[in-house]
Amino acid sequence: MVYVSKRIQEIPASGTIAISNLVSDLKAQGIDIVSFSMGEPDFVTPSNIIEAAKESLDSGFTHYTPSTGIPELKEAIANTVRRDNGINVSSMNVLVTPCKQAIFMTALTYLDPGDEVILPDPGWVTYEAVIKLCGAKPVYVPLSYDDGFILSPEKVEAAVTPKTKMIILNTPANPTGCVLPEDTIRAIAEIAVKHDLLILADEIYEHVIYSGKHFSVASMPGMIDRTITVSGLSKTYAMTGWRIGWAISSVDNIKNINKLQSHSISCCVSFAQEGAVEALKGTQEPMHDMVAQFKKRRDLAYDLLTEIKGIECQKPEGAFYLFPKYDANIHSVDLAKKMLTDAHVAITPGAAFGPHGEGFFRISYATSEDQIREGFSRIKKFMADL
Template identity: 40%
Template sequence: MTDPTVSNRVAEIEPQQIRRLFDLAAAHDGDDVVHLEVGEPDFRTPDHVVEAAATAARDGETNYTANAGIAPLREAIADRLRGRDVAADADRVVVTTGGVEALYLTLLTVTDPGDEVVVPTPAWPNPLSQTELAGATPVEVALPADEGFAFDADRVVDAVTDRTGAVVLTSPSNPTGRVFDTDEMERVVEAAADHDAVVVADEVYHELVYEGSQPSLAAVTDHPERVVTVDSCSKTYAMTGWRVGWLSGPEAVTAAVTKIHESTTSCVNTPAQYAALAALTGPEAPVREMKAAFERRRDLFVERMGEIPGVSMARPEGAFYAFVDVSDLPGTSMDVAERLLYEYDVVAAPGSAFGDAGEGYLRFSFANDGARIETGLARFEEMVRAETT
């Protein structure tokens, strides 16, 4: 008997490095491991949201829905977008299984095999592997490390050509926590329009901005018809496991995505759609409290990292990540992450998981309480002092 053959398309997808580290951390039996690798809020989903899902299930809202999602949720999403000055319409909103499915279906829809998808890095790696699954070619554009990975339109625009199907812009950024300059991002939309490409604006962290605010790219560009906005309940409402996200954009894209949604998941879990509706239309106090907690932890990170000689990081302006330069420590970022795990019982993600530009960095997450962050950073400091002196 021979094993079934895995397609080349799938076989060629590299397992994500972040997953490798998570697996090592799960197998590591330290007594008191501090988890600073987690990419999701450490808060519970607000009670009124949980109640809405339970009520919907009890009331029999347990059938398939339309491929694009239930009408009141699409309306609530469009309302939210209009509140951010995007000319949105419920008919051009598709509810998806998390932002990740919105990204995948969009990339499948706007690229042909052989097209290129431009991704400024360091970046959350899923759009890179999704691009490969779509038969297109990811093009990583390294943002300037010496400027703390600030967004640099020139570099990105240079990579946009007639082969480009899409550019993925994620602000605030996972893993750097940088908020990209809006004018610079607009220049990328212009370049995309010139080359008949689409900009996918991944705005899943837009509520978690600590300095100023992050306008929606579709609201500020002269070419909103070129922008697909992706967002999700996951990070804003501590709802990662509910798997509700969405996209909004030009009708040609949303209609095509709706069509292929039938072939992937048909629709999002129905009670979860009612939960998302309650999240979007209910009290915002839980969001404000969570954001305030993340901001305090961000400040703690900045202060504590500033006291550790030999490492540095740009001040995170959004999301809940700190991207720390550990290039003075021996070995690759994976080596550093493994030593931190095995010798100091702290888990952080290796920067190389976020594209070649991330090598030499570790991503720490603030999704843990202040006392655990203090403990984790004290151990990290001990390691850095031991390895750099």
């Protein structure tokens, strides 16, 4: 008898996590692997944040918190998004939850079997999975390399049907590093209003921008009611293991999503929330320093990539990924496997990010400059041999 549910059977394992697990196994065997597979900063969480969490532990703050988050953190988040994103909210509009959890819960709260969700292709690996888990259908809008992977409003509108329920926006984008222009976001917002659609706005990389400017769709008049904005601290404060993020929306939307939170994780870790308060209210210098380092690494990685024959790449404006295309006649999954076994370099195959990711692969440059130099030296030799 097969006990696993059909909904689990029908979704693939995370392509990025699968590669990361394989890298960990190989490293445990003593193999020298240069890993460009995980979207995780190699920096240590800033010391002021760590100390705030330690003090919270020492004070005995180790019990349940309100399911939506502690008041101090909700207020800090509301103040931050008002200041940085122009979204007019109060703490009542905030749900403290891990960013990935926010995406899952939003999908489960609003999607029914048969609903359709418009999403960029290529796009982050988990969007497709959460849509299918809800019994809904992902509708891919192909992104064009020649257009800088900017989501086309015309293609979005062409994808709308009577079954469409939601549009997913991700800017800066994983895996492409594209920062959507404000006029593009405004045009897509008009489509959502015209067809009475929800928008899930994933803005987890909002502060990792090198050119262009971040614009939040929920800052537009009337859009807070139909937009669920998710973000967090993982990428810009090197807090991936802390699992602290948030969802921002109307009070009613937050109440609905919180029903799932109260029946699942109950609340985020108490002392991690105290650390998050310090992250938002304390000195921002470490965050700015990290973004400056990401830019240096972006420039180094991009320059080294341009020296490799058979590969070309758009220069990303945000996040910390390169998404190069290659001209070798090999499936991206097979390319990733072969590069790992032959060159001991871990990348993520483009196919993991959607049908139009085939012929590409993703490189995360959230690692040291020494690792970038060594890894790209290996990739250059590998591609020449290939």
